[in-house]
Amino acid sequence: MTDRTDTPELVVRGGMVVDATGSRRADVRVSGGMVVELGVGLETPAGTTVLDAGGCVVAPGLVDLHTHLREPGREEAETVASGTRAAALGGFTAVVAMPNTDPPLDSAESVRNVYALAEGALAQVAVAGAITVGRAGERLAPMAELAALGVRLFTDDGDGVQSAGLMRRALQYATGLGVVLGQHCEDRSLAAGGTMHEGDWSSRLGLPGMPAEAEEVMVARDIALSRATGGRVHFLHLSTAGSIDLVRRARAEGVPVTAEVAPHHFTLTDGCTSGYDPVFKVNPPLRPQADVDAVKRALADGTADAIATDHAPHAPELKDLPFDQAPAGMLGLQTALALAVTELDLPLERILALLSWQPAAIAMLDPAHGGAQGGPIAEGSPANLVVVDPTATWRVDPTALASRSRNTPYAGRTLTGRVRHTVLAGEPVVIDAEARR
Amino acid sequence: MSGFPTHLLSMDDLDAAAIADVLRVTDSFAEVGRRANPKVPTLRGRTVATLFFEDSTRTRMSFETAAKRMSADVLSFAAGSSSVKKGESLRDTIETIQAIGMDAVIIRHSSSGVPARVAQWVDNCAVVNAGDGWHQHPTQALLDLYTVRQSLGGGQEGTDAFRGLRVTIVGDIRHSRVARSQITAYAALGAEVTLVAPATLLPPSLEGWPVASVGHDLDSVLERTDVISLLRLQAERGSGDYVPTMREYSTGYSLTARRALQLPPEAIILHPGPMVRGVEIASEVAELPSARITDQVGNGVAVRMAVLFLLLGQGTLGGERHD
Numbered sequence: 001m002t003d004r005t006d007t008p009e010l011v012v013r014g015g016m017v018v019d020a021t022g023s024r025r026a027d028v029r030v031s032g033g034m035v036v037e038l039g040v041g042l043e044t045p046a047g048t049t050v051l052d053a054g055g056c057v058v059a060p061g062l063v064d065l066h067t068h069l070r071e072p073g074r075e076e077a078e079t080v081a082s083g084t085r086a087a088a089l090g091g092f093t094a095v096v097a098m099p100n101t102d103p104p105l106d107s108a109e110s111v112r113n114v115y116a117l118a119e120g121a122l123a124q125v126a127v128a129g130a131i132t133v134g135r136a137g138e139r140l141a142p143m144a145e146l147a148a149l150g151v152r153l154f155t156d157d158g159d160g161v162q163s164a165g166l167m168r169r170a171l172q173y174a175t176g177l178g179v180v181l182g183q184h185c186e187d188r189s190l191a192a193g194g195t196m197h198e199g200d201w202s203s204r205l206g207l208p209g210m211p212a213e214a215e216e217v218m219v220a221r222d223i224a225l226s227r228a229t230g231g232r233v234h235f236l237h238l239s240t241a242g243s244i245d246l247v248r249r250a251r252a253e254g255v256p257v258t259a260e261v262a263p264h265h266f267t268l269t270d271g272c273t274s275g276y277d278p279v280f281k282v283n284p285p286l287r288p289q290a291d292v293d294a295v296k297r298a299l300a301d302g303t304a305d306a307i308a309t310d311h312a313p314h315a316p317e318l319k320d321l322p323f324d325q326a327p328a329g330m331l332g333l334q335t336a337l338a339l340a341v342t343e344l345d346l347p348l349e350r351i352l353a354l355l356s357w358q359p360a361a362i363a364m365l366d367p368a369h370g371g372a373q374g375g376p377i378a379e380g381s382p383a384n385l386v387v388v389d390p391t392a393t394w395r396v397d398p399t400a401l402a403s404r405s406r407n408t409p410y411a412g413r414t415l416t417g418r419v420r421h422t423v424l425a426g427e428p429v430v431i432d433a434e435a436r437r
Numbered sequence: 438m439s440g441f442p443t444h445l446l447s448m449d450d451l452d453a454a455a456i457a458d459v460l461r462v463t464d465s466f467a468e469v470g471r472r473a474n475p476k477v478p479t480l481r482g483r484t485v486a487t488l489f490f491e492d493s494t495r496t497r498m499s500f501e502t503a504a505k506r507m508s509a510d511v512l513s514f515a516a517g518s519s520s521v522k523k524g525e526s527l528r529d530t531i532e533t534i535q536a537i538g539m540d541a542v543i544i545r546h547s548s549s550g551v552p553a554r555v556a557q558w559v560d561n562c563a564v565v566n567a568g569d570g571w572h573q574h575p576t577q578a579l580l581d582l583y584t585v586r587q588s589l590g591g592g593q594e595g596t597d598a599f600r601g602l603r604v605t606i607v608g609d610i611r612h613s614r615v616a617r618s619q620i621t622a623y624a625a626l627g628a629e630v631t632l633v634a635p636a637t638l639l640p641p642s643l644e645g646w647p648v649a650s651v652g653h654d655l656d657s658v659l660e661r662t663d664v665i666s667l668l669r670l671q672a673e674r675g676s677g678d679y680v681p682t683m684r685e686y687s688t689g690y691s692l693t694a695r696r697a698l699q700l701p702p703e704a705i706i707l708h709p710g711p712m713v714r715g716v717e718i719a720s721e722v723a724e725l726p727s728a729r730i731t732d733q734v735g736n737g738v739a740v741r742m743a744v745l746f747l748l749l750g751q752g753t754l755g756g757e758r759h760d
Contacts, residue, residue, distance in 0.1 A: 203640035206549040206572030206617060211641070275557070276550025320528040322548030324570070 015053025033426035061093025073102025155182030171231025241294030278326030313405035341417030578618035599626035608668030
């Protein structure tokens, strides 16, 4: 990471500091990339950058477990630079970059390449490595080599590992490396050809569907494999009531599984696709209201550990294709926090836990794992911070987003909760909702 | 004739009154078709494009004949010979066609929803769905209604004859745009619709569908059927995996001569074509007087003239438009 010890001293003034330890009113002084002082009414000598946090919450920077940066291979849709700018504007100081790039992130060389691209980026980029070579689901990727480069989360995201035998072996291998396997749960024999949730709407619209069971059978399978091997499984973007019930029971038994859910799965339903606009095409697909309610309950009762964006940029011409031919995916980095504030009946402290310190722990980017993300804001802690105005409203304008793509399903929606400032390793990368570089 | 929609994308766009308009106007155009010179100036100066991204010579010819009989200029855009093959996007294609200036575009596409998307993109241009994916094929349903009304005899005006009419739709409903349009159309006029298919060939959900009953046993419903509509097993849409063999399908669901005898004597047999004789319908059944399959094709032109007239025609039937 860039040396930011030369950045000027910074005071975040007038906010309510909220982290995993609780909340208190305090100004935060940052110097040399670290938090150096907390207190009410800190002095701001000449040369100090002052970030106004009046009426705002100051929290550890958000951590996204699920970002598609598209580089290398699909730079017309997103780059590491544009994606991390979107991340910073969305309050994220770290993103976990998914490995389904071209080439995929299944080798030390490809991982080093992404780290090199992320030099000077507006958010920390942690790489998720592929579980299998080429994400082809046939043989294991060199997980130990990648782990030696700091990779802690492995996934074939975009696809689930179809072979139960290979997944079992991957979990066994992962236990020896201390890494976690993220699963995109989708049984191909059930989901193949599906373009949306199979149900009332797909039947009416004449679109091939993906049944809820396509997700649930793999969740059930991987719970069994996690229980048997002791290997940690992190379930990506769970979207059905059945999946959530399975995870709830597994956790009650002590099976080492965690789960994330995506904002679109607690805000949109399969009925949104009634006009065949591919901006609403996503995988896992938008589900009926009962599933949306289950996802919200999972966030409220702790079954879901994290909100992850599944930020998936696609070039506009691809989203103008017919629904069944268009690629699946939605932008998410700049709307995730506001959607949570607007749509979830949860206190802001809980929302920040779901977007910051809990995902940081899952990705092992937190101080407990030697990382700089999601930790309590205290003297001597790394200065990765977000300043959120929880009552400010704003309107989603696709053309104003930092992503190279425009595929947000929330165009025109007015949301509550706005990221005001983002501080990355002591540097104010976003000030008053504008990226500084 | 108030309340006719701007576009015809789905049978859901037409209420009973609008369907009655189509049938009534079809009567007039059917009369035109019987003239020595079957041409009227109704759409003179109007331009209609057929955009067939999926091959269907019979449907395209039917629409183009309809437009030409109304003196419209017709442009035929076949995906195979167009810039679509060179990678031009659907949206660019539509914008090009709109820039040329069209009063109506008639679209056939293998993907559900394309006509609906195009309707969101165009201005001052009527979009007619000529079949999209598994979704809808509204003019097919309209010509079925017209054929049924014609077959019921008595030269009936209006749509009263459909009230309580027992319609049985048999076959690959899951993958059938024709079935989706038929169900809505018959139900809108008060018919009782029964679906018969192997469970795998029914849509995953029938929640909210206006059907009176659903079953898997064709023999049990034949004697309570006034109209039977047979659907093609859509092998190219993957329905091969949905039944073990064609033979097993035919054993259960083909309208054989034996089964045709169980129908009430005045029952009508329909098939949207193209037929696979021996699979969904026995060859000799297709030749019965009660099988109106050729009438369906013939009525297609008049029904499509009526649809174009109702979407575009500002003037009086057979006369000059005055705008």
